Amino acid sequence: MVANRYYSGPVSDHFDGTRFFNPGGIEPLGLLEVLRWRWSGGRSVWPKTIENAGRTSVPAARVEDLRVTMVGHATLLVQVAGVNILTDPVWSERVSPVSFAGPKRVRAPGIAFDALPRIDLVLLSHNHYDHLDIRTLRRLKEAYDPLVVTPLGNDRILSDAGLGMRVMVADWGDRVETPFGIVHCEPAHHWSARGTRDRRMALWASFVLETEVGRIYHIGDTGFHDGINYRAAGEKHGGFRLAILPIGAYAPRWFMKGQHQNPDEAVRGMVLAGAEFAVGHHWSTFQLTDEAIDEPAEQLAQALRDHGVSADRFRPLLAGEAWDVPAAVR
Template structure:
């Protein structure tokens, strides 16, 4: 068990949280982005307005070596099998690949969210969180990909090896918040990129992408903590509005209510429901299922999909706990279970018409 925790420290969680060591003393500037000071950028680092700061290295060690973690299986078969998506969909369909990676097909537009087909989400190939479920769509079975939504730079969301493959096979447009373009260009120099700040929008041939606030943070290595921005997205298409968040803390529902006020509600919200224990460490960056249900209601979403679970073990909860707790939360808040589904790899859902 201690060896397993040590290997996790070498991977996603360790590098990200340990990036607090010496960051302020060593780095005088931002290696990814230069721009004016704003309500969420201090000239060097991004931050969540009136929000919580991420834990430090001491907190990480307290969590990893002082808390009990459920043991996940090494491998789980995909009950749904491998999906074979249609080339285009006239209405709105979402197929789960795994973790935060989904194929969203909306009115002829094919979108991938935070695409990861790699076996590990880590800066190294020999350690770090390893996939326990195979991707629900084989990479070679993907339909033409028009657009990639890249929410932030943590390794379970920004996978440069997958982006290289997507560039070669599909040449999609990647929409991402400030600073992440520098990371992508370093590995995929000719990737097509559209970059924006919170509140900005990117025009597409078949719709719009709005870049919206989420309560999270960023880091790829030891000295780049919060130097690239994180975000959620609102995609406007002929099939309706889709609100997608890769990672977020609940943040008292502030961002959900703001999104509803700005956009008027959503046909579908795609929300994280996993990687939330222990709460004392994860509350500011990862919401739990109850908070996801509250977020769905506050955002005015007719339907929701739960993601960020049952693929990579990042935190303490059991592999099936997010689904069980989501069921309990829906009942507690009086929301029908068919309105909020925790999709597993290979599952597809044709989203019903928006509730008036």
């Protein structure tokens, strides 16, 4: 029997004693399907580098209401009610087990690392290299010693790397009381792996933040999963001022559907969860899949029209762009 190197705990509706899974969901496809995709020839050509066109941001030290600044991919600075939060922080040039190969950044980070305000809290959604970057986490530990909230098993990855970070670990459905507010750990439809022998041994998750200025729903990665998790989050938490949702890395659909939603599904998820506003991320930084670099924003604009949602409610931020999120109308 294969041993889980990251987590040991009781069997549950999403853990079989060795591996985590999505109840009633889609398992990640195997090597033959990966090769079929890679050999299909449908990959768009991205530019090697894109200038941020003067958008590199120097954030305020603190924000009393709610401001979101895009760093790149799934890394966002969320400044809310005087607290500074980073999601899935990656400042490295590549998202890979090694520094000399793997997907390479085409846009510089929208905030220079040295321009960051003091970081209080880091949300780590799962352990894929484009979300959990040891090099960046080590820099954050040395600079700010932030608290990390992450799903089951990911604490072991940080510990094995010798980071010495302060970590709070959560299962789906857990309510985590931090010095910076309450964080709920909720389901997402995804998977995890750092290598070829640890698939689904650490949990993946979304987060709900309770703040003085409204609830925030953050998803690092997810498949749409018939909207099940969106409906549940909206019903449990009563809607959101802001949802931070992935909109990229979705093509081809036959391969990516179970792990990455497309822009249309992101809009549908926003509506199902009862979010007043949304930020689109996970696009235009690292080429992971087949779609063109600008396609997610174009598809998002079309999806908003199709679903009758105003374009000013769901913004696909580029590196360096900051948005002062309006107050919820409800």
